[in-house]
Amino acid sequence: MKQTTIKKHVEVVGVGLHKGVPVKMSFDPLPPNSGIVFFRTDKNVRIELKPDNVVDTTMATVIGKDGVTISTIEHLLSAIYAYGIDNLLISVDNEEIPIMDGSSIAYCTLLDEAGIEYLDAKKKAIEIKKPIEVKDGDKFVRIEPSKRTVFDFKILFDHPSIQHQNYRFEFSTQAYKEEIARARTFGFLHEVNYLRSKGLARGGGLNNCIVLDENGILNKEGLRYQEEFVRHKILDAIGDMAILGMPLLGTYVSFAGSHRLNHLLTKQILAQNEAYELVELPDEEVSYEVEYAYAKEQ
Structure with missing residues (x-):
């Protein structure tokens, strides 16, 4: 299977979730073995996507270099991973990725417009060879050996609209x-009000977030999926694991996982040489619509 990039330049303008300011974002093709690279056009700083460049995971996943940061990258990375894109230049003129509608579907649409270009270089994947787990009390994230890419997530919230949700996603x-x-990020009204008092969440609202008060959901249109909350957690996890820089062959399992735990998991994987193997995917022309594991088994 070959590495990929995009066929043409595309761009979009949106609003950053926390600062609430307009952000222009563009995608451009990169040659083989370049990886995913972010570029702050207003600071003239390039930031390679890798776990060592993650500088904060408090409210979102943030990468940085030389004091220059780009925040809320996980939704975009989730879509890039889903489309199997290995090499891409992402340029922004501010410190946040535009939040769009709070999901990753707008990024998928942008990638559809850009198209997929196959490159003359072999595609590699990280195949998990032994289980690795990171815990925080009863919360955990774990990666297990598997011939397929699977995300299995559970959450539990003391709220009538969420409660216990579990979703298993075979990639x-x-x-x-x-x-x-299409699963959107979510937050509680008291949290949103607190964040705004601290100068954050200025770009958040009912158009790009599921907002809950103590009784239910404030969005008039309701939910897009029955388990939209846990599905968004999977969306986030895919984006966070994309920071490994390659497709992942393994089963990700979590209860109440977070950006912080996901980041610690990526670092633990790379720190243990015996925990994974870099494998080349076959040279057969395989559509990016097909699962990586399926392509590997042919």
């Missing part, structure tokens, strides 16, 4: 677009 690009991409 493919088409399944991602149907089952995961």
Whole structure:
């Protein structure tokens, strides 16, 4: 299977979730073995996507270099991973990725417009060889050996609209677009009000977030999926694991996982040489719609 990039330049303008300011974002092709690279055009700083460049995971996943940061990258990375894109230049003129509608479907649409270009270089994947787990009390994230890419997530909230939710997602690009991409981020009204008092969440609202008060959901249109909350957690996890820089062959399992735990998991994987193997995917022309594991088994 070959590495990929995009066929043409595309761009979009949106609003950052926390600062609430307009952000222009563009995608451009990159040659083989370049990886995913972010570029702050207003600071003239390039930031490679890798776990060592993650500088904060408090409210979102943030990467940085030389004091220059780009925040809320996880939704975008989730879509990039889902489309199997290995090499891409992402340029922004501010410190946040535009939040769009709070899911990743707008990024999928942008990537559809850009198109997929196959490159003359072999595609590699990280195949998990032994289980690795990171815990915080009863919360955990774990990666297990598997011939398929699977995300199995559970959450528990003491709220009538959420309570206990569990979703198991067997990865493919088409399944991602149907089952995961439209799941929006969510927050509680008291949290939103607190964040705004601290100068954050200025770009958040009912148009890009599921907002809950103590009784229910404030969004008039309701939910997009029955388990939209846990599906968004899977969307986030896919984006966070994309920071490994390659497709992942393994089963990700979590209860109440977070950006912080996901980041610690990526670092633990790379720190243990015996925990993974870099494998080349076959040279057969395989659509990016097909699961990585399926391509590997042919």
